[in-house]
Amino acid sequence: MRIDLEPRTNRSPALEIGAPIAALVAAILLGGLVVALLGKSPTRAFAVYFIEPLLAGWSLQEIAVKACPLVLIAVGLGFCFRANIWNIGAEGQFVVGGLAGGWLAIATHGGAHQTIGGWWIVPAMLLLGAVCGAVYAMIPALLKVWLGVSEILTSLMLVYVAELLLDYLVRGRLRDPKGFNFPQSVTFEDVARLPFLAQGERLHAGVVIAVLAVIAAHFVFARMRFGFAVRLTGEAPRAARFAGFNDRKLTLAVFAISGGLAGLAGICEVAGQIGQLQPVISPGYGFTAIIVAFLGRLSPVGILVAGLVLALTYIGGEAAQVALKLPNDMTRAFQGILLMCVLAADTFTRYKIRVSRTGAT
Amino acid sequence: MQTPEQQQQQQQHEPDPPLLRLRGIVKRFGGFTANDHIDLDLRAGEAHGLIGENGAGKSTLVKIIYGLLQPDAGEIFLSAERIRLASPREARARGIGMVFQHFSLFENLTVAENIALALPSAETLHGLRPRILALAERYGLSLDPDRPVWSLSAGERQRIEIARCLLQDPRLVILDEPTSVLTPQEATKLFETLDRLKAEGRALLYISHKLDEVRRLCERATILRLGKKVGDCDPRRESPRSLAALMVGAEVADISPSAPHAQGPDLLVVDDLSLASQDIHGVDLSGISLRLRGGEILGIAGIAGNGQSELFAALSGERLGAGAEKIRIAGAPAGARDITQRRLMGAAFIPEERNGHAAAPAFSLAENVALSRHAAAGFARNGALNFARARQTARDIIGAFDVRASGPDAAARTLSGGNLQKFLVGREILGQPKVLVVDQPTWGVDAAAAGAIRQALVDLAGRGAAVLLISQDLDELFDVCDRVCVMHAGSLSPPRDARETTRAEVGLLMTGSVIEAAHAH
Structure with a gap:
């Protein structure tokens, strides 16, 4: 017996939308199996993971806050992946963005702003975070363009460089001098914090920024020559050269966009959610965003939905730790299962399986 | 395996059955019918043209004969025995060989190495060289076994494919648009080789949309259009124009020259x-x-x-x-x-x-x-x-x-x-x-x-x-x-x-x- 993958000649829209949903269902079933093997009730776990967080106002806000960095990073990764450029290092660009923006908050801490007012600090932090994330992404981009080095390896390894740099600085120069030697910076002043959308609520301005990024990216892909060039380069690179699009410039541009958005996500997280620099500022958002990007089929609107789904797994995972004593690693494992299911579903939308029996003659 | 001479004798004693007989071959790809009830008879020693436009179903049909595709309906007889070919390996074992339009050769290997790769693994490279040289001599296929493939012209590469095919001593050789990459001179040499194969009693199934070649080589031709057999004929008695009309299903329009115009800058x-x-x-x-x-x-x-x-x-x-x-x-x-x-x-x-x-x-x-x-x-x-x-x-x-x-x-x-x-x-x-x-x-x-x-x-x-x-x-x-x-x-x-x-x-x-x-x- 032989199993072949045959390219599908016509892809139905129902299949395009149905595939990620089917992937999600398959991942939930597999996740339930793992939970059952851990000796817990899969149905109870399903309720804790996926139902209960959707029932309370505070947890819905928490989902939106968690989705903010995921969506921002994944929208940027969408540009790279659509062009067949594999930036795996968004986690590092996220950390560098948070570090650079956070540095400005620390440097202006305690009165530097008082002479000209503090209105400029948050915009400057956001700008600095985005620019530094983009600059950090230029390292793998330039290495690829100049020397042909695989961006997958360089961008991934630069994650660890960024994480260790943050760790080093938070334990050293950026440490709060009055912090009893705890490895963390001063708590940012209010002028260096992203404003909350409503008094006493958890939603901060970063959520608005993420939604704006989705709308802008959607417009670029649907209407702009640049978005067309990105799609064409990924779909048919030789045709893109024939169209006159320079693949080297395009590589730099998509790395700059995704690095910039990851850096922006980093400073939004630091200035909106955490409020200070700590040795670790991300529970792996940069990697989870890869799943978000694919679950959202690399389209900005799809990424917005997928970001909320993955944020739910974080919130549900925390609840499951408390309620069911399930290990936190369960969340990571589930995200991995989900990615595999999404990639498999993606394959089945492009190919169909044909089983042929090699008949005896 | 019979020698071609024995086959020829056998052929003279009993003119029937044909070497290859196809009856009602149907092949569908989804909703598209590539081959729609096609019949074909092919005798030993005969060169049979298979002509039609691109998309007429020629390649699909020969892939079925070579075991690359399985028909959805219809029967294949080889020397009156009904057969089912599940793979090209089985087709080769039954004496059906094919020379493809696109070569599958490794640029950095030599001619002999490329040939050895296609043969059963028992063949040694050392034993193969004299056989290649003998074959080259017999059929006028000038080939140097030690040249690397990247240094060869398209015509020479095609000779490797032909040699590969002939080393298995096939009774039927299928050629898919063999002259599409050749110069007129190389094509002439190819036809000399094909004439010798024919004279040895091997059958040729020759796919082309170049009508002059079919008229030069083939005694009979089957014409396909849009997956259906629309006729067969003796191409030597037809004009290129009448063949083209059969193929296209309409008279072929000539290019009308543009009105006289001055040459510009x-x-x-x-x-x-x-x-x-x-x-x-x-x-x-x-x-x-x-x-x-x-x-x-x-x-x-x-x-x-x-x-x-x-x-x-x-x-x-x-x-x-x-x-x-x-x-x-x-x-x-x-x-x-x-x-x-x-x-x-x-x-x-x-x-x-x-x-x-x-x-x-x-x-x-x-x-x-x-x-x-x-x-x-x-x-x-x-x-x-x-x-x-x-x-x-x-x-x-x-x-x-x-x-x-x-x-x-x-x-x-x-x-x-x-x-x-x-x-x-x-x-x-x-x-x-x-x-x-x-x-x-x-x-x-x-x-x-x-x-x-x-x-x-x-x-x-x-x-x-x-x-x-x-x-x-x-x-x-x-x-x-x-x-x-x-x-x-x-x-x-x-x-x-x-x-x-x-x-x-x-x-x-x-x-x-x-x-x-x-x-x-």
């Missing part, structure tokens, strides 16, 4: 262009010069892989580095400009490969209009593309060039080869270019579409544009060109007036003999 000038290839198996361009005036069609003949694609890339600007003055478009230096700038100077380009080079298969026709026209006036403003304009242009092309497509939103890959090619030619021609460089515009295109495309090129030149036509199809070149030159090993021969030169002369130039002689002096 020089629109494309290439002056001593040399460019080293970036690919190890590529061809370096050396000392290319040409001068093309408005209203003129200049043809570039040559066997594939002699620098045509490198020349196309240098002219289009996909490959830069020639030096600004080496290429002039409409009088202005263009050598240092990229493809977008050259388009804005009035040039247009149609590359050989439709899918993935001239067009993005998954994109809509409207998006494929934007692909080459995005910099033209009206198609973009401040970085935003005007997709409404692109869709309108796509509609215009579909109308003007009779493209069979559901509309501007149809994905390019849903069009047949001929229709997509008409669309792509229309895309460039409706842009009113002053200079059009086009590479193999009718490759793999059905006869009706090919005629329409050639007519469009003639009409464009009639309106005063300069057309550079790179093609391996001599009939096409002599049909439409005013002057013809030949590309060989990266050099270009001086142009000749198409009316004052013959196919044989051009064929000789394609082998490089004259160009090399001229260089030696």
Whole structure:
């Protein structure tokens, strides 16, 4: 017996939308199996993971806050992946963005702003975070363009460089001098914090920024020559050269966009959610965003939905730790299962399986 | 296994049954019926032509005979025994061999190594050499077993494929468009080999859409159209015109020459262009010069892989580095400009490969209009593309060039080869270019579409544009060109007036003999 993958000649829209949903269902079933093997009730776990967080106002806000960095990073990764450029290092660009923006908050801490007012600090932090994330992404981009080095390896390894740099600085120069030697910076002043959308609520301005990024990216892909060039380069690179699009410039541009958005996500997280620099500022958002990007089929609107789904797994995972004593690693494992299911579903939308029996003659 | 002589004797004693008999073969791909109840009889010692346009179902049928595809219905008999072939291996074991149109050879291995790879693993390389030499001697296949494949011409590569096939002593040899990559001289040598195979009592199934060849080689021919058998005949008694009419299902229209028009100014000038290839198996361009005036069609003949694609890339600007003055478009230096700038100077380009080079298969026709026209006036403003304009242009092309497509939103890959090619030619021609460089515009295109495309090129030149036509199809070149030159090993021969030169002369130039002689002096 032989199993072949045959390219599908016509892809139905129902299949395009149905595939990620089917992937999600398959991942939930597999996740339930793992939970059952851990000796817990899969149905109870399903309720804790996926139902209960959707029932309370505070947890819905928490989902939106968690989705903010995921969506921002994944929208940027969408540009790279659509062009067949594999930036795996968004986690590092996220950390560098948070570090650079956070540095400005620390440097202006305690009165530097008082002479000209503090209105400029948050915009400057956001700008600095985005620019530094983009600059950090230029390292793998330039290495690829100049020397042909695989961006997958360089961008991934630069994650660890960024994480260790943050760790080093938070334990050293950026440490709060009055912090009893705890490895963390001063708590940012209010002028260096992203404003909350409503008094006493958890939603901060970063959520608005993420939604704006989705709308802008959607417009670029649907209407702009640049978005067309990105799609064409990924779909048919030789045709893109024939169209006159320079693949080297395009590589730099998509790395700059995704690095910039990851850096922006980093400073939004630091200035909106955490409020200070700590040795670790991300529970792996940069990697989870890869799943978000694919679950959202690399389209900005799809990424917005997928970001909320993955944020739910974080919130549900925390609840499951408390309620069911399930290990936190369960969340990571589930995200991995989900990615595999999404990639498999993606394959089945492009190919169909044909089983042929090699008949005896 | 019988020797061919025994077979021939057997054949004389009992004329029936035929060596191969197909009855009611049906093959469907989804909703598309590629083979619709096809019958075919093939006798030992017979050369049987299988002719039809691209997409008529010829390749599908021979893949079924060679075990690559399984029919959905119908029966195959080999020497009266009903057989089912699950794989090419089984087909070869039963004495069916095939020479493919596209070679599957490893460039960095030698001839003998490539042959050894295709044979059962028990063969040793050492024992194989004398067998290759004996075979080469017997069939006039000059082959050096120790040469690496990358150093061989297309004709020599094809001989490897033929040798591979003959080493298994087949009773039936299937040849799929074997002359598509050969010079006329190489084709003549191939026919001598095929004549010997025939004389030994082997059957040949010869696929082609070149009717002269079928008339030269075959005693019988089966004609397919749109998956159905539409007739069989003795091709030697038919004229190329009557065969073509059977194939296409209608009378074939001649190209009508454009009204007499004055030749305009020089629109494309290439002056001593040399460019080293970036690919190890590529061809370096050396000392290319040409001068093309408005209203003129200049043809570039040559066997594939002699620098045509490198020349196309240098002219289009996909490959830069020639030096600004080496290429002039409409009088202005263009050598240092990229493809977008050259388009804005009035040039247009149609590359050989439709899918993935001239067009993005998954994109809509409207998006494929934007692909080459995005910099033209009206198609973009401040970085935003005007997709409404692109869709309108796509509609215009579909109308003007009779493209069979559901509309501007149809994905390019849903069009047949001929229709997509008409669309792509229309895309460039409706842009009113002053200079059009086009590479193999009718490759793999059905006869009706090919005629329409050639007519469009003639009409464009009639309106005063300069057309550079790179093609391996001599009939096409002599049909439409005013002057013809030949590309060989990266050099270009001086142009000749198409009316004052013959196919044989051009064929000789394609082998490089004259160009090399001229260089030696």
